Amino acid sequence: MVKNEFYTLYNGVTIPKIGFGTWQVAEGEEAYNSVTYALKVGYRHIDTAHAYGNEASVGRAIADSGIDRKDIFVTTKLPSHIKDYQGTIQHFNQSLTSLGLEYIDLYLIHAPWPWSDIGTDCTQGNIQAWKAMIELYNAGKIRSIGVSNFHPADMQVLIDATGVVPMVNQIRYFIGNTQPAIVDYCNQHNILIQAYSPLATGEIVNNEQLQPLAQKYGVTVAKICLRYCLQKGTLPLPKSTNEGRIAQNLELDFTIDQADMTFLDNIGRIGKIKPYRS
Template identity: 55%
Template sequence: MPALTDTFTLSNGVTIPKIGFGTWQIPDGSETYDSVRTALDAGYRHIDTARAYGNEASVSRAVRDSGVPREEIFITTKCPAEVKDAEGARHAFDRSTALLDLGAIDLYLIHAPWPWNAIGSDHRAGNIEVWKVFEELYEQGRTRAIGVSNFEVADLESLIDATDVVPHANQIRWFVGNTQPETTAYSKEHDILVEGYSPLATGRLLDNADIKEIADKYGKSVAQVSIRYLLQKDILPLPKSTTPERIRENADVDFELSAEDVAALDALDAGE
């Protein structure tokens, strides 16, 4: 499936497969192992995890057992959101690297601009301190690209103004009806790839009658249209599922939405 082999190119020239397999909320052990193996068997070549998910070791086992050469698989992991100092960032990276045990990380992200228990609080100074460690890791070749997650325009601006390397990616919640236009536009202006997590709004879009009407025209599912929409907006979707047929279906998106159908999706408000 070309959608799985197509790539975006980050600002530093590193290529990243256009669809990633997300592992958020998949428990460590057989569930993560089986779903990642299913994804790799289906042709996914981009796996997204995080220290906070607690499943890096299972992702690693699945990658190793898949028989797919390591250099063909793009691995993203993330520094925990509550880590806002240099020492913590170094420790988190070493821990993830040890658990994954797959050599250099392909993309390493700051998981959020603030700790999850203090959403919206100001940690700009801490993010800059962490980012300087990221720059060192990148310089040393221990990660091939560095980025952020859940950063809005003000978070990006303060980071870019105080550091040397502009983030290569910004992973944000992005789906039909919740497209974060300001953050998306700012990221694109600065050549920061936008990755969209929860492209199905954690399943809420699946019952959307308006998307279903469009999907029926193409003989596709609501999920496939929702994921295709991101690709046509040059956003990298990170669908997640533990159901083998859904994992495969989510990647079967080699069709083109018409301009009018994209416009109809643009006009939808998912009630966010």
């Protein structure tokens, strides 16, 4: 079953093949209840970020779940405007405290530039942040480190400066938006792609082009989208605050046949062009 399956990062760390997204899940009851329910139905991988403002409730849900800490994979992210060594250490420690954890499974640089200044050159700042993350990794505070929204050139400067290849790149990835240049680079460097917004933030769950395929397999369009990500070797991070949909998004034990995968590969853009989201 997909919920019991793992990818293995190049450093040997295993990571559940599907993660539960928490962007736009409000701190407090909503985040606590959603994560609690996600853990109850079998998710063992939670994706949050300092920027989502819900680390405290995510951490509380994890603590109250009664599940062994080692059996839950927790990702959080360095805010996109923090581009220096000390700031990275401070923000990492802040996330650790908010989550109430002793270590993080995966820590990501949220974006190569601040959201308020998309496209600015933060090369030196990213290198400083990356060096701090390597130190935290070597100290055992983080089990794996990576990036998000990074293009090949952004990743290459980190590798050239430190020799350490990111273990993960979390990018906006869904049917019709598969970012091949980034995916090719990541495949060449053994960097796992995490597919964020695998449902295009809800935009494609009622897509008419995908309905016939959903009917053929007797599933929802959302499940087609998530299964597609898995069959492309990426790790989807669906978000929901609805119990039925949280559970549904984990039931992915069917296979899209090769002809249909090819159809989906060539479907063209079906969501809005929004390459970067927080």
